[in-house]
Amino acid sequence: MKRQVFNHLKQSTKWMLANNVIRFGKQQQYYFHSNLFLNVKRFTVVERENALKEIPDWKLVEEEKRDVIVRNFEFKDFKEAWSFMEKVADKAEEMNHHPEWFNVYNKVNVTLSTHDCGGLSKRDVELAKTMDAFAKSTKQ
Secondary structure (H helix, E strand, O other): OHHHHHHHHHHOOOEEEEEEEEEOOEEEEEEEEOOOOOOOOOOOHHHHHHHHHOOOOOEEEEOOOOEEEEEEEEOOOHHHHHHHHHHHHHHHHHHOOOOEEEEEOOEEEEEEOEOOOOEOOHHHHHHHHHHHHHHHHHOO
């Protein structure tokens, strides 16, 4: 029964063959859900500049091996900051794109970059916009 279900899932357009691998003398195939295995493209300089106009509260930081965007959020108290982080965590799981963040009491410092492409991508801008909206709704 499990095999039939898996074979049906493999035929779905959301599943794709990621790799044919020889392991322990046997050929094995690994499948990934398309939401988890996307070909993420790093922004060009022009794309990055245009994307940053959509998220004016975020600052670009060019690190040695990658470029990132950062923003510091400040809330009324710890409970409000935590509520924000919970909303973001749910969305990040859904996107399979997780922020680097640091929280002390009412402050949440966030860094976004796409590790799969070594810099900024559409995923970062989408999550940044979502975080901006969540911050605004949390503070009301």
